[in-house]
Amino acid sequence: MRGIHVLQVVPESQSPKGNVAVLRTIAVMQALQGLQETHCRESYLREVAAVTGLPSPTAYRYLQALRQAGVVVQPMSYASRDTSRGRYRLQWPASADQPPRNNPAQSIRGLLVKLASQTGQIALLYAPYTLAEQPMRECTAHAWASHEPTNQADIELAPLGADAAGMAMAAAMGISTPP
Structure with a gap:
C-alpha cells in the first residue's frame, strides 16, 4: 500500500501568482490520485486539504475549478439523488480513440x-x-x-x-x- 505524502505547496518566498496556482492545482490533483489509490474511494475535502497543506476554502476552490474542467467529479448521493457534498474523485476524460479500460463492479x-x-x-x-x-x-x-x-x-x-x-x-x- 502506498503512503500518502503531504505536499508543501505554499512557497516560503513570494513568487509569481501563476506559479503558485499551477503548483496548487497539481498538488490537488496528486492528492486526489494518491488518496484514491490508498483508500479506493472518493476523497473528502478535509483529506485533500490535509494532504496538500492548503486551507479548506482554498482546496475547495481548486476542486471546483477542476470539476468545471471535467477532471474532478462528485459522485451522486443515492439517498438524495444530488451530488455528494465534500466527496471528490479524479477522473480523466476518456479519449474516443482509446479502448475503454473499465474494471466492472x-x-x-x-x-x-x-x-x-x-x-x-x-x-x-x-x-x-x-x-x-x-x-x-x-x-x-x-x-x-x-x-x-x-x-x-x-x-x-x-x-x-x-x-x-x-x-x-x-x-x-x-x-x-x-x-
Whole structure:
C-alpha cells in the first residue's frame, strides 16, 4: 500500500501568482490520485486539504475549478439523488480513440459467472469505442464456461460487425456495420 505524502505547496518566498496556482492545482490533483489509490474511494475535502497543506476554502476552490474542467467529479448521493457534498474523485476524460479500460463492479462479475454457469458458454461484457473512425468493442470482463476458446484475442477486440454481440451494440449506437 502506498503512503500518502503531504505536499508543501505554499512557497516560503513570494513568487509569481501563476506559479503558485499551477503548483496548487497539481498538488490537488496528486492528492486526489494518491488518496484514491490508498483508500479506493472518493476523497473528502478535509483529506485533500490535509494532504496538500492548503486551507479548506482554498482546496475547495481548486476542486471546483477542476470539476468545471471535467477532471474532478462528485459522485451522486443515492439517498438524495444530488451530488455528494465534500466527496471528490479524479477522473480523466476518456479519449474516443482509446479502448475503454473499465474494471466492472464485483456484482457485474458475479452476474457474468452466473450467466456462464447457467448457459455453459462464455459470458462477456463489452464496451464500445471508436478507433480511427472504425467502430470497435473491447471485452472489459468475462467469465469462462467449461471450455475456453482457442484464441482469446479473437473475443477481446473485434470490429462491431464481427458477430451478433457487436452488431447489437452497433444497432444500439445507430451505426451500420458491413455484412
